[in-house]
Amino acid sequence: MFKQATDKRVAVFVAPGLEEIEGLTVVDVLFRAGIPCDTVAVTPECQVTSSHEVTIVCDRSIADEGFSFADYDILVLPGGIPGTPNLRACEPLCDELVARAKRGGAIAAICAAPSIFAELGLLKGRRATSNPGFQHVLSEHGADLVPDEPVVVDGNVITSQGAGTAMLFGLEIVRHFLGDAAVEGVRKGVVLH
Secondary structure (H helix, E strand, C coil): CCCCCCCCCEEEEECCCCCHHHHHHHHHHHHHHCCCEEEEECCCCCEEECCCCCEEECCEECCCCCCCHHHCCEEEECCCCCHHHHHHCCHHHHHHHHHHHHCCCEEEEECCCHHHHHHCCCCCCCEECCCHHHHHHHHHCCCEECCCCCEEEECCEEEECCHHHHHHHHHHHHHHHHCHHHHHHHHHHCCCC
């Protein structure tokens, strides 16, 4: 049962071809911590198929009447191929990422998706990581690459390496809102050593 611990709200953006572990693990970890979270399709349809042909029914679509980025305190991008290029092709999302980063708002991405932040100029001079196959994109766009850390936090930007680091990524989002004690509570609950 969901026990809300904060009024802060998270949007996890879901594009066709996403890596489902990276999206759904974050949603699960946030649920356990009591942080409200919506899965948001970047397509008009709320039903999205992942890179491994898992069908996800999102809470809402970016195209829904009344949808507003302002309803969310952090925007989260899962990776995956072709999920990442499909997120990158979503102009309203990319425009909002740039605007949010400029005003110090929180953004997070995992696996290939930090390359979107890099291409948008949001990682210049910032510590960041990504899937090893995309780390060159971060470097080419001026990021201070941290190649061996599973999750890197630099102020309002959280980046992570991939499916195997998804739980740690989710826990850093929990830490962002609720601090260390909440992280330890979730870690204990999922038996993460």
